[in-house]
Structure formats: C-alpha cells, structure tokens
Amino acid sequence: MNQLAQTVTDFIEPVIPYLVIGSKKAAEEAGKRVGPEVWELENQLWGKLCSRVRPELKEAAGDLVVAPSDPELKQVLVREVLKSFEMNPDFAKEISVFMEEELIRKLTAEQRMTAFQQSPADKTGVLEEFNKLLEEFVAKYSIVQDSERLEAGPGKEEIMEKEALMQKTLDFASRIQYGDARSLALSLLVPHLEGPGKQELIKKALSSASNIHDEAERAAVLSSLVPHLSGPGKEELIEDILDFAPYIQYGDTKFQVFSSLVPHLEGSGNDGSENERLGNEILMEKALEMASGIQSEYLRVQALSLLIPYLKGQRKEETIEQALELASNIKDKNMRSLALSFVDPYLNGPGKEEGVEGDLVQDLSFNEQPKSKMN
Structure with missing residues (x-):
C-alpha cells in the first residue's frame, strides 16, 4: 500500500494544480501539457480518490499547489492517499488494478527513470548539460538568422532543426x-x-515555473516571461499568469510580477469587438484581484495606482477611492505621504483636497503644535 500510494501521487503530481482548480480551462491546459489521453487517466484517478469523503486529501493537494515541489508536502499527500487505502482495502485493490493500465505503467516507469537520473546528480552537472543544449540551440539560431539576411533565406530543414532543438532544450529545462x-x-x-x-x-x-517551490525563483521566471507577451495569444498568456497569482504567497513577490505585467495590459481588447471587450474586462477584474491580494498596504496602493490608467468608468472611480482610503490609513507618516503621492495624479476637486494636500496639512499642523501639548 505504501508503494501504491507513492506511485499514485507521483502519477498525478505534474497536474495537481489543474486537478485542484477543476475548471474547464484548467482541463484544456492540462490536456495540452501532458496530452489528452494521459490527462484523462489522471483525471479519472483523481475522481476515484475524491470519491471517498476525505477533505484532508484535497487539503493536502491544495497545499502542494501553493508550494509545488516541496518534498514534505508531497509526503503529506502520500500519507493521505495511504490512509484512504488503509481505511478501505477493496478501494486499494481497485486503484491497484487501475494503475496496471499499460500507458500508466509506461509513464510511471519514465518518471522513476527521470528521478533516478537526477537524484544523485549535482546541480552543476545538470546545468552544464543544459548549457550544452542551449549553446547548440543558440548556434543554430544564429545560422538561421544569417540565412534570413540572404535572399534565399533559411532552408526548411534548418528551420525544423532549430525548432526541434528549441523544444528539446525547453523540455530538458522543464x-x-x-x-x-x-x-x-x-x-x-x-x-x-x-x-x-x-x-x-x-x-x-x-x-514549469508554477512547480518551482521558491517564490523568488518562481517570480524570476514569471518576470522573464512578461517581456515576451505580444502578438496572438497575448491576452490568454496574461490571463494564465493572473490565474496563477493566488498561489504566490508573499506580497513583495506578487507585486514584482504584477508591476511587470501591468504595462502589457495596454492594447488588450481594443479591436472593438464585443468578445474582446468582455475578455478585457475579465483581465482587468483578475488584475484587480491580484492587486487586492497584496498584503502590504503600501504596495497594494502602488499596485492599484499602476492599474488605474487601464480602468474606465465606475470601476476606475471605485479603485481610486479604494487606493485613497488605503493610503490615508497607513500609520507611518512618511509611508502614508508616499502612498498618497501614487494616488494624487488621479484625484480631482474635493477628493484631491482630502488626499495628498490634506495629509500634508495634517502633518504640518501636527509639527507646529506647542511642545507641551505634543508631550
């Protein structure tokens, strides 16, 4: 039963975020990542595991989404799967039979081989192997670029070889x-x-980045992706990153990703079609949700202020009011003044008087009080 619980967890681990989210879009993305046939088997297995009323199992899977690749959390999930088997040996037999399907046996064997290849290896060795692949790809990339400058252009074989190397290098990195x-x-x-x-x-x-445990390292990859958000599929990629936001735990990391993402919202959904307009509204709502999830009030004000130029109508006014209220309630005087300065450009009339100017008047009046009263 121990071995079976470990094998089951290993099999579903690559798609746990999609299983936990459980949406239609998540299913589509999982199908693209592992293939429709494999996803169908993983989804069936998850359905069997969840057919037993054990919220602890779902909770353990959810924890693994928040902190992917954490070996301790993975073992918690293994133990919860094992408990399901121990509570019902017939259920364990049912899962054992399910895991004997030819495709599952082949996949689990490949997973064990990958783990075996990397378990004794040091990071230097792995990175050296990756660098060889990357250098090979960059060399081929340069050859194709040189060919593009010539009238004849690159040959079909050269392009196919370059794309194959690119895919191979990404697969290795992932x-x-x-x-x-x-x-x-x-x-x-x-x-x-x-x-x-x-x-x-x-x-x-x-x-692949979503499975990196360390948030700073994960944010580094997400931030490196952001400059390449352009062309067809841009909105979908932005939405993918925004969907991932709830699984970023620390506010400063979330702000780092958010601030690099916001400039790419410009031009989203501006072709005039109803579908594009609705799609843009969804993106903005998700961006607002990500900003609102930043724990630090100061960074949250800054995030909301970055988003204000991309909002319209009542939603824009509500966000300005929210940012102003947050900034005004920051206890530290210097931080409050800085936070209010982020909102100030978007204030008009009475609101402006209550914003930065009002805050400065309050600070000045405080400083001018007689020392006896201050004491």
Missing part, C-alpha cells in the same frame, strides 16, 4: 528537479523562444 537550477535555465531560455509555436512554448515554460 524536467530539472532543482528549483533554483530550473529557474535559471528557464530564465536563460525564454528570451530565445520564437516562431509560430512561441505562445505554446511560453505557456509550457509558465507551467
């Missing part, structure tokens, strides 16, 4: 188990992603 090494590898590779499948490659890099 499988690196060391979070910091994977973060470094993905950050180095992302600027080179291009071509017709660029958006899909970036989504794959985003998916």
Whole structure:
C-alpha cells in the first residue's frame, strides 16, 4: 500500500494544480501539457480518490499547489492517499488494478527513470548539460538568422532543426528537479523562444515555473516571461499568469510580477469587438484581484495606482477611492505621504483636497503644535 500510494501521487503530481482548480480551462491546459489521453487517466484517478469523503486529501493537494515541489508536502499527500487505502482495502485493490493500465505503467516507469537520473546528480552537472543544449540551440539560431539576411533565406530543414532543438532544450529545462537550477535555465531560455509555436512554448515554460517551490525563483521566471507577451495569444498568456497569482504567497513577490505585467495590459481588447471587450474586462477584474491580494498596504496602493490608467468608468472611480482610503490609513507618516503621492495624479476637486494636500496639512499642523501639548 505504501508503494501504491507513492506511485499514485507521483502519477498525478505534474497536474495537481489543474486537478485542484477543476475548471474547464484548467482541463484544456492540462490536456495540452501532458496530452489528452494521459490527462484523462489522471483525471479519472483523481475522481476515484475524491470519491471517498476525505477533505484532508484535497487539503493536502491544495497545499502542494501553493508550494509545488516541496518534498514534505508531497509526503503529506502520500500519507493521505495511504490512509484512504488503509481505511478501505477493496478501494486499494481497485486503484491497484487501475494503475496496471499499460500507458500508466509506461509513464510511471519514465518518471522513476527521470528521478533516478537526477537524484544523485549535482546541480552543476545538470546545468552544464543544459548549457550544452542551449549553446547548440543558440548556434543554430544564429545560422538561421544569417540565412534570413540572404535572399534565399533559411532552408526548411534548418528551420525544423532549430525548432526541434528549441523544444528539446525547453523540455530538458522543464524536467530539472532543482528549483533554483530550473529557474535559471528557464530564465536563460525564454528570451530565445520564437516562431509560430512561441505562445505554446511560453505557456509550457509558465507551467514549469508554477512547480518551482521558491517564490523568488518562481517570480524570476514569471518576470522573464512578461517581456515576451505580444502578438496572438497575448491576452490568454496574461490571463494564465493572473490565474496563477493566488498561489504566490508573499506580497513583495506578487507585486514584482504584477508591476511587470501591468504595462502589457495596454492594447488588450481594443479591436472593438464585443468578445474582446468582455475578455478585457475579465483581465482587468483578475488584475484587480491580484492587486487586492497584496498584503502590504503600501504596495497594494502602488499596485492599484499602476492599474488605474487601464480602468474606465465606475470601476476606475471605485479603485481610486479604494487606493485613497488605503493610503490615508497607513500609520507611518512618511509611508502614508508616499502612498498618497501614487494616488494624487488621479484625484480631482474635493477628493484631491482630502488626499495628498490634506495629509500634508495634517502633518504640518501636527509639527507646529506647542511642545507641551505634543508631550
């Protein structure tokens, strides 16, 4: 039963975020990542595990979404799966039979092989192997670029070889188990992603980044992805990053990703169509939700202020009021003045008098009080 619980957890681990979210879009993304056939099997297995009323199991899976690749949290999930088996041996037999499907046996064997290859290896060795692949790809990339400058242009074989190398390098980077090494590898590779499948490659890099445990390393990859948000599929990629926001725990990390993302909201959904307009409204609501989830009041004011120029109508006025109220309630005088200065450009009339100017008057009147009263 111990071995079965471990194998089951290993099998569903790559798609746990999609299983926990459980939306139609999450299912589509999971299908793209692991293939529809594999996703169907993983989803079936998850359904069987959740058919037993054990909220502890779902809670353990949710914790693993927040902190992917944390070995301790993974073992918590293994133990919860094991408890389900121990409580019902017939259920364990049912799952054991399910896991004997040929495709599942092949996949679990591949997972064990990958883990075996990397478990004794040091990070230096893994990164050296990645650098060889990256250098090979960059060399081929340069050859194709040189060919593009010539009248004949690059040959079909050259382009296919370059794209194959790009895919191979990304696959290798995505499988690196060391979070910091994977973060470094993905950050180095992302600027080179291009071509017709660029958006899909970036989504794959985003998916791999979501499994990095350390938030600073994860943010580094997300931030390296942001400059490449352009062209077809831009809005979808922005939405993917915003959907990932709830799983960023620390406010400063969340603000780092948010502030790099906001400038790319410009031009989203401006082609005039109803679908694009609705899509843009959804993006803005998700961006507001991400900003509101920043714990620090000072950073939250700054985040909301960054977003204000992209909002319209009543939503814009509400956000200005929210940012002003937050800034006015910051206890530290210097921090409050700085926070109010972020909101000040968007205030008019009475609101402006109550904002930065009002705050400065309050500070000056406080400083001019007789010392006896201050004491």
